Amino acid sequence: MPNISFRVKKKYHLYGGASLTFLVVLLCLLSYVYMPHGPNDMNLALRFTSPGENPGYILGTDYFGRDIFSRIIYGSRSVLLVCCLAVALGSVAGTLLGAAAAIVKGPLSAVIMRSIDGLMAFPGILLAMMMVAAVGKGQQGAIVAIAIFMVPPFARLVYSLILDSENSLFIKAAKSYGVTRSRLLRKHYLPLLLPRLITQFTACIGAAIMIETSLSFLGLGVQPPHASWGLMLNEARQHFLQYPYLAVVPGLAIALAVLGFNLLGDGLNDLLMRRRS
């Protein structure tokens, strides 16, 4: 039993992470309902308005006089949708592959796990760029790239967890009364894995945001004129010495979103793992 102060501290992870995550989700929802200006509406008379200078443009405007606040709100869409979808795809594929490798064993298992090791050997962004090159620029490309990138961590996690619990007595007992492999996976392993998978999922979204923003920063993700945080960062590059807020605002948005998901993952891990022990 950990002492009290330790517990309280960990709870802050959960609450802090949850509120930041909630904020990002809220921004995403807001983009469908209300934005102060159209994210691509240019107002050339009001170029480079600093934050706070004009009450109509809270976070200022960029080179084309577009409202940064609206672009941040709109950009949360691609962050959230691309990342959630990609991690969801990646986690399902990874879980299935890992489970197959752990349950079937033999040569198939070796083939699956070694290819996953191979996949992990590639630097992340290089792999993502290769995927984008194969699938094409834009959101679909980013989704496929991130999804593939997310397969190895899930496959490895599931593989090792199943191998770990395979020797437990209740699995042996289940085999003794003839539980089939698929039932074993669905009814016995899955509930055991679920807390770990949820934790991993949340933490992976943090990582996915980093990749998504990097891809759009490199011009391989969301295409201009659409708004995305990475793209905004890229566009800010030319002017940010004079107008630092151009880079600070999207940078901060990315940092807070990643922090939020990571903290949430940490907090969930603590919550779910403790409940089990």
Added chain:
Amino acid sequence: MNAVPSGPILCCEDVSREFITERKAVIGTPKKTFTAVNKVSLCIEAGETVGIVGESGSGKSTLGEILGGLREPTLGTVRFRGVALKDMDESQFQQYRKNVQFIFQDPKGSMHPQFRIKQIIEEPLITLKVCPDRAQRQQMVKDMIRQVGLEEETAEKYPSELSGGQCQRVAIARALIVHPKIIICDEPVSALDVSVQAQILNLLKELQQTHEIAYIFISHDIGVVNYMADRIIVMNRGSIVETGTAEQVFHSPVDEYTRKLVASSFAS
């Protein structure tokens, strides 16, 4: 009921099981393989209790797992009602699985921590396709819970909420619900408190009389085996060193090792 051929239900003939080990078991004697069970033959008749005694590493648990089909022997055959396990077709194997059940040493460990007690007891009915009707299954679970001396509310609980003795009762219910002919009990009371041990032993005996089950009772505690078993097998280093009735084996042991085992017991 189909006609049951007379004679032993479960037999093993010259079964051996080797494990590959690379670590040294005893100082200075490097071993590559370790023979856990060495050419053991054994038959179990309907309704009897065969006790297997031995110390850790004697191969008694491995033998139990081989008889129960959880491990394949490296050599030898296991026969259920005269048919070798290797030659069985799907439905025959299912019949074998249904008729040979297990009770393990650590009752809590043998149950999925996230299942409710009723799910735990019900599962063999589903997997062994004993009863396709859900309502009927639930009724059977209810009856079973009562039969093993648990209260009805227990059905909704999780294993972690029960004591060791209660969990072992659940394990007995799970084994019994498919009406097996044999239950292999692998140290069923050694993880339990002394004051509940007797309850479980008596329950097992009672159920044996009402359901006509044979037990293979594996234990290191000769006092317990003596109480439970009609016929006793003493194992040492994978081989059977002595067999006989409880009376013969424990009161006038012939083998050197059996004598040592009886002398070292505090159960006199």
Added chain:
Amino acid sequence: MDKLIDIRNLTIKTPGGRVLVNRVDLDMEKGEILGVVGESGCGKTLTAKTIINLLPENLSWEADKFEVLGVDYLTAAARVKKALVGDRIGYVPQNTGFYLHPMIKIRDQIADGHILYKKRTPEQALDKATRLVSAVGIRDAPRLLNSYPWQLSGGMRQRVNIAMALMNNPALIVADEPTTALDSTVQKQVVDLFRQVNNDYNTSVLMISHDLGLVKYYCERILVLYAGQVMEEAGAEELFEHPRHPYTKMLIKVIPSLNIKKGEKLHEIPGHVPDLHQAIAGCVFKDRCSYRQEVCGREVRDQTIGSNHIFRCNFDL
């Protein structure tokens, strides 16, 4: 200093207020072998852990009196207690493996305490270790000292643990279920070893066990614990010949002996060990006791027979 251990009203609580050990008295004379028996959760291990100053940090203990080898635990500084335990008390654990560092050779860990507390050189210490390891019945001592714990069997490791506990010529050895993890043939050898140590060095042994057969065979005086309380305390012979407490009586009967007749039903104690979440009024054993009367739900008293036979029951049956 007449008494080796003198504990009055030891109570151990969790932060949540669960009372795990409830007003336990324990005293030991020099050279004595005292057995503490009880089932899991009865508080026997916690009591032992308090004596060796290793109670888990989240538990708190209090007592009216707590003296071990003349040191008053209620007032002594942490440093003094630590030195006492290291220097004069030997501890033999249940799990033979966890107590030895797996990656350090026996020779490099067996003498640590000796070097630290007796200020010896490693050579002197190793010399003593070699002698002790031989004394606990290991034939090839140098070879054993050169091996790693994982290369040894459980019985061997337990012998090493005992030798280690003996390094500083302790006045007291606390053995917590020392043979539970061992095979029965080895069990007896290890137990005999304790007896021999007691004989040769006049070391007192506090033996914690769940196995009545074992303590009967081996202890001079026995304390029976149940749900954190002492149920009965008496000399070994007296306890087994004339048990007074219903719990002890039944406990002796439930163990299947080799002399049981065929078809005879084993005595059983109904129910299970109580959960200590709530305080229990009156007798803690009343729910499982066949002699239960109304008064047991309200109160329970201690009775003394002869010089040292104490039991906690309202009746004398």
